[in-house]
Amino acid sequence: MTVDVSLQVNGKAVSAAVDPRTLLVELLRQQLKLTGTHVGCDTSQCGACVVHVDGRAVKSCTMLAVQAEGSSVVTIEGLAQGNTLHPMQEAFRACHGLQCGFCTPGMIMSAVDLLQRNPNPTEAEIRHGLEGNICRCTGYQNIVRAVSTAAAKMRGDSAAA
């Protein structure tokens, strides 16, 4: 049995017939070929699969595709404007906020959501805000620095690098 699901993904209307078991991340990666969203653990721990659903960061491995019916989903592919990286992507690049890059899409989606709610976070608030995202390479220092840098840039602080 399949269920029809209609949603917006990165601003485009999408419809698909899915088995109800299909996870949102499976719809994105396998049917829509948006492979920027990663599956790290598949057990809701690591945050590599984070996307935005109706403006909120969620783990797409712990949500059924049918639960996204009528929703607007934004993935890592939806952040850049053409060839211009989103300020968060640019800050991760500039601050060396990644090494292997596997956690990076989820990390960036979580960080963008964090700044939507708190445009001027302290270091402690950034660390608290990224508690659902695990990175095994960087030790987090440069990730926190990247988020802080992006926040300053997005606020328009002149001192921002």
Added chain:
Amino acid sequence: MHPFEYLRPRDLAAAVGESATGNYLAGGMTLLPSMKLRLTSPEKLIDLSGLPDLVGIQADSAAVVIGAMTRHAEVAASAEVRRLIPALAALAGGIGDPLVRNRGTLGGSLATNDPAADYPGALLGLGGTVVTDRREIAGDEFITGMFSTALEPGELIVRVKFPVARRAAYVKFPSPASRYAMVGVFVAETATGVRVAVTGAAACAFRLTAFEAALQKAFAVESLEGLGVSGDGYNQDLHGSAEYRASLVPVMARRAVAAALAR
């Protein structure tokens, strides 16, 4: 995951009507991982997200009433909850991680009644009341054991009433990996007396009457001097022994009293 039928009813009666052969799906933060691991395999999922009556927060000076499908992030960010019961907003803001808080719901957390969940501590600590599709259940009667509650088969939580406390605080020692409470203590000075509730330590949340009596005499950290718990029947797992959890209980209780007094 085993196959299942998926329904998203548009009214409460239709949802409850399907419950004989199905499981309710709220935020899915426990149910979906359990299904992926095949720990549970419902034949039918009844998604509650099409029921807007279950979402929202209403408050007056006596109580905060929160719809069962209200997400943790909404409770944490609610200006009214922060003003009237800041301990409850802070508790919601410390559940899991931000991604879990954006999906997980109050009703889902209470209906699951995970031994290490935070909300059962608030339900007992504030003396809340669970309102279902058919009756009201006092918090003290709602929690009956590990992953078990007073809910009958098919009974659906609609909203939860939390009385406004004079002062309250919740302090937990989270597992560094999952953020689940190894031990969490909710302390409240309410209209009907002081309440102290513990979550994470044993099979389900419970009250500490000896601590309550001591704080009833004087709501001060010093009142808890020398009070402890035996730890009989406490949880032990790879994160900590029963003795370790028992040692955390008075520490978290003293911190919670200090935090309540600092508000």
